[in-house]
Amino acid sequence: MTLPVSEPAAARHAAVALVRDHPGAFALTLALTALSTVAGLGAPYLLGRIVDVVQVGGDVTWLALLIVACALAQLVLTRFTRHVGGRFGERVAAAVRERFLERVLALPAALVARVSTGDLTTRATGDVSTVAATLRSGVPELLVAAVQAAFVLVAVLVVNPLLGACGVVGLFGIVVVLRWYLRRARSAYLAAAASTSRLAEVLVSTAAGARTVEALGLQRRRIDAVVAAIEDSRTHVMRTLSLRTVLYPVLDVSAVLPLVGILLVGGALYDDGVLGLGAVVTCAMYVRQLTGPLETLSIWLEQLQSSTASFARLEGLVAVHEPRPSAPATPAGDRIEVSGLSFAYTAGRDVLSGIDLRVRPGEHLAIVGPSGAGKSTLGRLLAGLERPRVGSVTVGGVAVADLPPDVLREHIVLVTQEQHVFRDTVRGNLLLARPTATDDDLRAALHAVGAHWVDDLPHGLDTELGRSAFHLDAARAQELALSRVVLADPHTLVLDEATAMLDPTAARSAERALAAVLAGRTVIAIAHRLHTAHDADRIIVLRDGRLAELGTHTELVNSGGDYADLWRTWHGAGAAT
Known part of the structure; x- marks a missing residue:
């Protein structure tokens, strides 16, 4: 699944909203741009006056000094314009980054799990960087260039409307080619960005599954997939290049045509005595000043189109938030109930069907079944990470999937073997679970799971974590994650083999830490290994997405059903209860 892309109108509205959030800076930039442009218009006008004065033998000293003054004023104002x-x-780039991060964190967990890793990664890295770079440099320069071009054209028309008309007509080719280019650029750059996402997805999945690829001898197949993705990306990039090969030559030629037109028409009018030489020189110099804005346009136009496509991809996140009640009810108690639950990842094929279940507060419940029976899916539904297709999953009478993430975390937390250590301090990693926690709270949570190693860190809670800083091994990373659970203090934990991927030594350490977290809580354990189910209060047996059995270990073994078969297979035909 790939995330949507914002429609052009919605993207434009979002861009305008960003500018409106910084009205002072935008207005000051426009004002300084106008002032620097006016200062720049003074020199050509004064040069034309010098030509006229020289023709009659007058003194031009004061005019020359004014030209120097205009140049200095333009230099100073331009400097401040670019700074502002x-x-x-x-500021706008920072707002884009922050808004994107907020939207990603607000995405439903179920959606994030289904989204292409490459698509989300390239939006969070390449698209954000592209938009930020353009906002940092391109937008201010293009704004200055647009104001300069507008003022220059107005100045030419004021000096002599006929020569001004010649300049405007000479720019007609730019208007035509820009319309042609912009009609095609958005779709081309969006397609190029999407192909980059697909390439990233293939590369990431291949690298992440390297051991599986090697074990199953899939190297050739994965290489072919990577080559195909590279070729697809190359095709779309070449499409954007072909558009530029039409655009840039026309821009280069069109930059010269207004000057040629003014010199030809102005020269003829001067010969006929209709127009003075000073006016021709002034108009020619004004039009010559268009070279700067047109060069800026040619430099940044391609980047602007790429950024426009990237911005549309970032704004596409607005459309993916699943609707939640504006004011969800507060759960009344800890009781979890599942009624008539059916769920499907794809239409027409239910993974779970007709599940009814009541989980008592403080109960330890195990979910078992053969591979593909729907165990992990049921766990995700109980943890609010998926929404039922039919039926309901409630806690305290409120639909779990309707609870905001912060409220849900106070009631139910899913713990798996996949725990993430953020590139932040130990404190920053822990405060994710409870932002109001004190340092004493953080240390208590770490000590509760046996993570006394925090006391030996070089900077304690302020120690930076990550590959380039202090690196936590798998066992310590799991303890850090379990400390977050202690801080969140949910009444229910859904465990999906939280120690399955650890080596035996690390697993024993993590299990001891986990035991401290489980005390006094409702525990729903997805048991891929049956020894996890043995000591549970009750056991659910799933078969083909349906609840086949429910009871204690002893009851299910004595009943001779599916669980008994699984138990005998696990422990041998002569296994006792």
């Missing part, structure tokens, strides 16, 4: 514009761009 850069700050404006940085």
Whole structure:
């Protein structure tokens, strides 16, 4: 599954909203741009006056000094314009980054699990960086260029409308080619970005499954998939290049045509005595100043289109938030109930069907069944990470999937073997679970799961974690994750083999830490290994997505049903209860 892309109108509205959030900086940038442009218009006008004065033998000293003054004023104002514009761009870029992060964190966990890793990764890295770079430098420069071009054209028309018309007509080719380019660029750059996401997905999945690829001899197949993804990406990139090969030559030629037109028409009018030489020189110099804005346009236009596509991809996250009640009810108690539950990942094929279940507060419940029976899916539904297709999963009478993440975390937490250590301090990693926790609370949570190693860290809770900083091994990472559970303090834990991927020594350490977390809580354990189910209060047996059996270990073994068969297979035909 790939995330959607914002429609052009919605993206434009979002861009305008970003500017409106920083009205002062934007207005100051425009004002300084206008002032620097006006200062720049002074020199051509004064040069034309010098030509006229020289023709009659007058003194031009004061005019020359004014030209120097205009140049200095333009230099100073341009410097401040770019400084203010850069700050404006940085603020907007920061807002884009923060808003994207907020939206990603607000995405339903079930959706994140289904989204292509490459698609989400490239949006979080490449798209954010592209938009930020353009906002930082490109947008301020393009804003300056647009204001300069507008002022120059107005100045030419004021000096002489006929020559101004010649300049405007000479720019007609730019208008035509820009319309042609912009009609095609958005879809081309969006397709290129999507192909980059697909390439990233293939590379990430191949690297993540390297051991499986090697074990099953799939190297050739994966290489072919990577080569195909690279070729697909290359095809789309070449499409954007072909558009630029039409755009840039027209821009280069169109930059010269207004000057040629003014010189030809102005020269003819001067010969006829209709127009003075100073006016021709002034108009020619003004039009010559269009070279700068047009060069800026040619430099940043491609980047702007790429950024527009990236911005549309970032804004596409607005459309993926699943609706939740505006004011969800507060769960009344800890009782978890499942009624008439059916669920499917794809239409027409239920993974679970007709599940009814009541989980008593404080109960230890195990979920067992053959591979593919739906155990992990049921665990995700109980933890609120998926929404039932039919039926309901409630805690305290409130639908689990309707609870906001912070409220859900106070009631139910899913613990798996996949625990993430963020590139942050120990404190920062723990405060994710309870932002209001004190340092004493954090140390108590760590000590509760046996993570006394925090006391030996070089900077204690302020120690930076990550591969380039202090690296936690698998057992310590699991203890850190379990400390988050202690801080969140949910009444129910859903365990999906939290220690299955650890080596025996690390697993024993993690299991001791886990025992401290489980005390006094409702525990729903997805048992891929049956010894996990042996000591549970009750056991659910799933078969083909349906609840086949429910009872204690002894009851199920004595009944001779599916669980008894699984138990004998696990422990041997002569296994006792």
